[in-house]
Amino acid sequence: MELEGSHVGILGLGLMGGSVASGLSRWGKLRSLSAWDEDGQSLKSALSMGIISRAAESLEDLIRLSEVLILAVPMDLMVPLSRLGAPHGSGLKAVFDISSVRGDIHQGLGEIWGEPHMGFHPMAGSERSGLDNSSWEMLRGATVALIPGEGTGQEVIATAHRLAQALDLRPMEMTWEDHDRAVAWVSHLPMVLATALSLGAGEATEAVDQIPYLAAGGFRDTSRVACCSPWLLPPLLEHNGELGPAIDRAIEILKEIKDWDRSTAVQRTSQGASWRNYIVDGPGRSR
Amino acid sequence: MELEGSHVGILGLGLMGGSVASGLSRWGKLRSLSAWDEDGQSLKSALSMGIISRAAESLEDLIRLSEVLILAVPMDLMVPLSRLGAPHGSGLKAVFDISSVRGDIHQGLGEIWGEPHMGFHPMAGSERSGLDNSSWEMLRGATVALIPGEGTGQEVIATAHRLAQALDLRPMEMTWEDHDRAVAWVSHLPMVLATALSLGAGEATEAVDQIPYLAAGGFRDTSRVACCSPWLLPPLLEHNGELGPAIDRAIEILKEIKDWDRSTAVQRTSQGASWRNYIVDGPGRSR
Known part of the structure; x- marks a missing residue:
């Protein structure tokens, strides 16, 4: 019509x-x-x-x-x-x-x-x-x-x-399956990671009260989307079936990172940076 | 002198x-x-x-x-x-x-x-x-x-x-112990989380190639510090003894998040947002 x-x-x-x-x-x-x-x-x-x-x-x-x-x-x-x-x-x-x-x-x-x-x-x-x-x-x-x-x-x-x-x-x-997987990774998992970072840094600040004096741009940007409305995250956890698996995969990668030797670390961080730039500056940003 | x-x-x-x-x-x-x-x-x-x-x-x-x-x-x-x-x-x-x-x-x-x-x-x-x-x-x-x-x-x-x-x-x-714990949380862990997010989102993009079109500010900011020199992260993993425990704590919180019921989710995300604002806008930013 x-x-x-x-x-x-x-x-x-x-x-x-x-x-x-x-x-x-x-x-x-x-x-x-x-x-x-x-x-x-x-x-x-x-x-x-x-x-x-x-x-x-x-x-x-x-x-x-x-x-x-x-x-x-x-x-x-x-x-x-x-x-x-x-x-x-x-x-x-x-x-x-x-x-x-x-x-x-x-x-x-x-x-x-x-x-x-x-x-x-x-x-x-x-x-x-x-x-x-x-x-x-x-x-x-x-x-x-x-x-x-x-x-x-x-x-x-x-x-x-x-x-x-x-x-x-x-x-x-x-497809709805691709949509949910995509937003799990580019929208919902960032909120989850930012929230985990903020909660953990808060606990650490209770032990080391100088932490706020040492926080600069890296912490500020990585934690930014933790500041959304507290009503936003819960329904995403409930309705997006792809978010749980994305959190699980992130946990696996975090465990891998702990065990990286130098050459793996250099190779994998380069790969991460390339993917990040492709996703942020790539075809989606041709507009 | x-x-x-x-x-x-x-x-x-x-x-x-x-x-x-x-x-x-x-x-x-x-x-x-x-x-x-x-x-x-x-x-x-x-x-x-x-x-x-x-x-x-x-x-x-x-x-x-x-x-x-x-x-x-x-x-x-x-x-x-x-x-x-x-x-x-x-x-x-x-x-x-x-x-x-x-x-x-x-x-x-x-x-x-x-x-x-x-x-x-x-x-x-x-x-x-x-x-x-x-x-x-x-x-x-x-x-x-x-x-x-x-x-x-x-x-x-x-x-x-x-x-x-x-x-x-x-x-x-x-003290050097407080310093290392502080930078683990506000500087090194953000790099680790950004790297894990970028690597995972890269894998997901291999399966769902529309992902870059759906990525917006949340992904961009949360992943930004993954773009540092690939030579930067490995020595931090090696020399900062507080980084491993910070990664472990982040993993624990991520697992908790998966199991949150609604009221816990609202209470904990509010708490995360408060800590984040305190660390970013609090005493360290009085300058």
């Missing part, structure tokens, strides 16, 4: 829902852009900011108003709210969820929504949250992982590409 | 030796500032840059010319070069080594040099190396760990404080 001239609904007006609303209102080619959020104040703000054209009265109302529905609620609410809303979604042609983990959530949503459902995960974010920090600019130029389900229709995939284009996102189709 | 009006010698004109030379020549209150480096070109450059007043003809010559000697050679050369030089050091009043690890190096140097020896480790650096990248500005305002040995004289400790002042460093006296 064409996105232009259609009725789009956004469920949830936090950082990501607000940014998508902001991007779509800037695009300006929809017939209507509705939203619903449990927090009535967010709805009012979005209307007064001019980033939505209509505030739905309820979850059911939003779903009845929409041809394309974008689920932008916290991960844990994706399945329960979908169960409540799906019976009202007979007019829906596409349902995109922005969940940053697939796994059981992807499968649950596929069962509830069927053919119209697919994952749409923009690789963009901020350490700040909420509508007030949202912006179309956060999304601009970022990769969006497009993750079809088993039953996703071809027309839905085409619509996802159009949505990516409207938001100036760079679409990349993936 | 007073530093003002004295003869100072620097052994090794790399990034750190060059920066110390640059800082002392800017201070401008020495009688002479000599240096020796295996690489004759570095000596010539330092003379033409005006950051030393005299190029010694040999290691022995440098030591004979100096009242205060600053050892700024790679970690592995500290002890062997000291063995060669010490018989010529009867006129030395203070010997400072800038080694970033204490352990057996600290003890070895203490045995060779005796009362004049002490550790002087500026917590400053760069991912670039060599005289060409050195600068007094790299040191300005950084903490310098002052690490007396068992036999270090009180006058030597006072001289170390004067040297810190001349270089605009912030002195902090520590």
Whole structure:
């Protein structure tokens, strides 16, 4: 289906829902852009900011108003709210969820929504949250992982590409298994390592109180993503089945490092640095 | 002893030796500032840059010319070069080594040099190396760990404080055990974790080639210090006896994280974030 001239609904007006609303209102080619959020104040703000054209009265109302529905609620609410809303979604042609983990959530949503459902995960974010920090600019130029389900229709995939284009996102189709493995390594494991480093350094600081005076850029950068909201990590541990194996592999490599002789150390650290540069500066950064 | 009006010698004109030379020549209150480096070109450059007043003809010559000697050679050369030089050091009043690890190096140097020896480790650096990248500005305002040995004289400790002042460093006296534990956590373990993350993410990229497209700021920052010279990590693993236990503790915490229930996860990630902020923004950053 064409996105232009259609009725789009956004469920949830936090950082990501607000940014998508902001991007779509800037695009300006929809017939209507509705939203619903449990927090009535967010709805009012979005209307007064001019980033939505209509505030739905309820979850059911939003779903009845929409041809394309974008689920932008916290991960844990994706399945329960979908169960409540799906019976009202007979007019829906596409349902995109922005969940940053697939796994059981992807499968649950596929069962509830069927053919119209697919994952749409923009690789963009901020350490700040909420509508007030949202912006179309956060999304601009970022990769969006497009993750079809088993039953996703071809027309839905085409619509996802159009949505990516409207938001100036760079679409990349993936299987949900590859998506979860990728984010386990580049997004979730960094948070886990940063948290382990911070907790261990904290314990060490209880014994050696000069530690903060000696910490410089290496500690600062390696630990940075430990400072995310404490509500962020737990659902990732629960829903991303690839995160456990990634932690296990990291533990194995840490044990290997302890036993490196000099030549192995030089060879393996060079290899690590090469991979790091490839991942950070490589094909993903050609934009 | 007073530093003002004295003869100072620097052994090794790399990034750190060059920066110390640059800082002392800017201070401008020495009688002479000599240096020796295996690489004759570095000596010539330092003379033409005006950051030393005299190029010694040999290691022995440098030591004979100096009242205060600053050892700024790679970690592995500290002890062997000291063995060669010490018989010529009867006129030395203070010997400072800038080694970033204490352990057996600290003890070895203490045995060779005796009362004049002490550790002087500026917590400053760069991912670039060599005289060409050195600068007094790299040191300005950084903490310098002052690490007396068992036999270090009180006058030597006072001289170390004067040297810190001349270089605009912030002195902090520590035991060598506390120093090694501190740098294991805030400097060496971050390199180890970044290396493990990069190696594991590299393996994952061999299986899922879209990974680089999904990597964003979290991966970039957490892996940054994996990009150091491959020659940097091996001697740290060898000489810092506190690094192995720090890796072991990190492994234990990673295993705990896998088993966290929600409330533990929220409580422990909050605790990690607090420690991280205290270490990064706390007393050490009051400057």
